[in-house]
Amino acid sequence: SSPSPQYTLAAATGPFYVHRGTTQPTSLHLALSSEPTEMVVHFTTGAEGVPVVQYGPVDADTSAGEAAELSMVARGESDTYGADDLCQEPANVTEPGKFLHPG
Numbered sequence: 628s629s630p631s632p633q634y635t636l637a638a639a640t641g642p643f644y645v646h647r648g649t650t651q652p653t654s655l656h657l658a659l660s661s662e663p664t665e666m667v668v669h670f671t672t673g674a675e676g677v678p679v680v681q682y683g684p685v686d687a688d689t690s691a692g693e694a695a696e697l698s699m700v701a702r703g704e705s706d707t708y709g710a711d712d713l714c715q716e717p718a719n720v721t722e723p724g725k726f727l728h729p730g
Contacts, residue, residue: 650674668703671729678703 652670
């Protein structure tokens with residue numbers, strides 16, 4: 628059998644606090660990209676338009692829940708799905724009480 632890959636923890640973070648209804652991001656996922664200076668951010672929101680992520684460094688003295696200075700901004704791409712993207716009933720039925728478009 629092949630040897631197991633070796634992984635190294637590159638960074639860790641405290642919990643994320645998300646609030647303020649359906650227009651605020653939920654289901655936040657952070658991932659490494661193929662570029663060592665980049666990361667991938669995925670999130671779900673009920674808001675329309677171009678997604679924007681604000682970010683910035685946090686020093687070791689910043690406590691969980693404390694606001695950090697988010698001095699950098701990245702604009703992303705948005706994608707959604709419709710009933711016709713789903714495989715079968717009842718998921719792809721558009722009558723009331725069935726498929727609800729996510730936005």
